[in-house]
Amino acid sequence: MSRDHQGQERGQHPSVPVYILSNDVVPGMGMPVSAPGLRSRGLAEGLRHHGLDVTEIVPDGPVNDRWNGSVPPARPAGVTVLAAADVADFLLERTPAIVIAINSNQIERLPIDDRLAIVVDLFAPRILEVACQAEHYPAEQIAAMRRRDILAMERGWSFVVNGPKKVPFYLAWLLQTDRDPSQVPMDVVPMPMARSFANSPAAAGTGGVEPESAIEIVSAGYLQGWSRPGPWYSVVAAVAAEHGARFHVAVVPRKKGGDGLESIDGSVDHFDHPSVVAHGGMLYDDYQRFMCAKDLAVDLFDFTVERPLAMVTRTIGAIAAGLPVIHVPWTETADYIAEFDAGWLVDPRDENRLAQVVDEALGDHELREAKAANARRLWSMVFDPAVATRPLAQQIFQHSAAIAPPLRRATRSAERRSAPAELGAS
Numbered sequence: 001m002s003r004d005h006q007g008q009e010r011g012q013h014p015s016v017p018v019y020i021l022s023n024d025v026v027p028g029m030g031m032p033v034s035a036p037g038l039r040s041r042g043l044a045e046g047l048r049h050h051g052l053d054v055t056e057i058v059p060d061g062p063v064n065d066r067w068n069g070s071v072p073p074a075r076p077a078g079v080t081v082l083a084a085a086d087v088a089d090f091l092l093e094r095t096p097a098i099v100i101a102i103n104s105n106q107i108e109r110l111p112i113d114d115r116l117a118i119v120v121d122l123f124a125p126r127i128l129e130v131a132c133q134a135e136h137y138p139a140e141q142i143a144a145m146r147r148r149d150i151l152a153m154e155r156g157w158s159f160v161v162n163g164p165k166k167v168p169f170y171l172a173w174l175l176q177t178d179r180d181p182s183q184v185p186m187d188v189v190p191m192p193m194a195r196s197f198a199n200s201p202a203a204a205g206t207g208g209v210e211p212e213s214a215i216e217i218v219s220a221g222y223l224q225g226w227s228r229p230g231p232w233y234s235v236v237a238a239v240a241a242e243h244g245a246r247f248h249v250a251v252v253p254r255k256k257g258g259d260g261l262e263s264i265d266g267s268v269d270h271f272d273h274p275s276v277v278a279h280g281g282m283l284y285d286d287y288q289r290f291m292c293a294k295d296l297a298v299d300l301f302d303f304t305v306e307r308p309l310a311m312v313t314r315t316i317g318a319i320a321a322g323l324p325v326i327h328v329p330w331t332e333t334a335d336y337i338a339e340f341d342a343g344w345l346v347d348p349r350d351e352n353r354l355a356q357v358v359d360e361a362l363g364d365h366e367l368r369e370a371k372a373a374n375a376r377r378l379w380s381m382v383f384d385p386a387v388a389t390r391p392l393a394q395q396i397f398q399h400s401a402a403i404a405p406p407l408r409r410a411t412r413s414a415e416r417r418s419a420p421a422e423l424g425a426s
Contacts, residue, residue, distance in 0.1 A: 042192030046389030324371035
């Protein structure tokens with residue numbers, strides 16, 4: 001959509017405020033963030049590009065769980081922190097408005113009002129991810145999540161999904177309601193993430209000339225049940241050592257998910273290998289700088305029935321840093337990497353093939369730079385927030401027209417009312 005067309009769309013109706021209801025903290029609050037908080041920020045940045053007035057709502061639960069400071073945490077512009085009990089009144093006082101709910105976590109707290117359009121962002125099939133690790137989660141919490149997901153399908157005015165593979169999955173959930181799927185908008189909005197690769201070594205390139213300093217490899221993200229370090233770490237570390245490269249590992253435990261469920265915990269064995277440099281958790285700004293100082297990302301993990309539907313946030317973070325990625329072949333993200341030739345796809349269980357791929361990635365500098373350029377192109381064409389959020393912006397323009405009177409009509413009415421007074425004064 002062109003900027004001129006955006007202006008024409010907005011000119012047809014008043015500016016309706018948009019509220020993104022996150023289920024986790026967001027960047028800029030002085031706390032480590034996870035995928036839901038990054039999703040909220042990416043949507044906000046993209047929608048602001050389309051001229052919309054956007055506020056991110058952060059529930060106070062995750063803030064209270066993570067913040068240990070003696071003074072309240074930072075609150076960036078465009079972010080408000082609310083107690084769960086205050087969300088409904090906050091939104092009702094600001095209608096007409098549009099609320100975008102990240103997953104179904106807060107759906108029960110949203111008020112029902114004809115002037116409050118609800119867009120449900122079906123960001124991740126969390127219920128499927130949890131079901132694959134059911135032994136680690138209380139059954140009653142899984143049941144509550146299932147009920148929330150169905151309620152979200154009943155109450156959403158429209159939906160967006162984080163990748164095309166998820167559409168059939170969520171259509172199946174929609175069929176558990178009385179709604180006609182053909183009448184319910186559902187658009188694909190890939191994970192929007194701001195670019196951070198402007199000053200990265202991968203972006204600068206070496207013109208195919210072997211760099212003088214050691215190649216920097218990185219594997220970063222929260223520890224999950226499916227991402228516990230396995231034999232592939234040893235394979236990457238060994239090949240890195242053969243090339244004199246450094247393998248940075250920043251995979252850290254996460255105590256609690258944004259949905260309140262206890263996540264997999266435990267120590268992370270980073271392997272006592274001379275090529276490995278271990279790192280702890282970090283704030284998002286620090287993480288972006290950390291990633292931009294690297295040359296190659298590695299994001300490998302186990303297969304589960306949920307992983308083919310995964311748009312892996314940390315992999316997209318590497319792409320947003322301009323890094324080519326060694327990735328598994330079965331995720332939504334893998335399809336984009338293959339389409340744009342932005343990295344290598346390999347099953348980590350095939351250790352011989354993995355060693356060959358890492359050897360090629362480290363040894364062929366020209367190839368690595370070409371794939372890094374492709375990663376930047378992939379970001380600009382898919383994950384740039386302005387690009388990724390176009391379908392969502394279109395939904396919002398349509399909802400705005402439905403819940404607020406058109407500006408053009410209101411302006412003409414005002415002109416008619418003012419005309420007699422102007423004639424009488426002449």
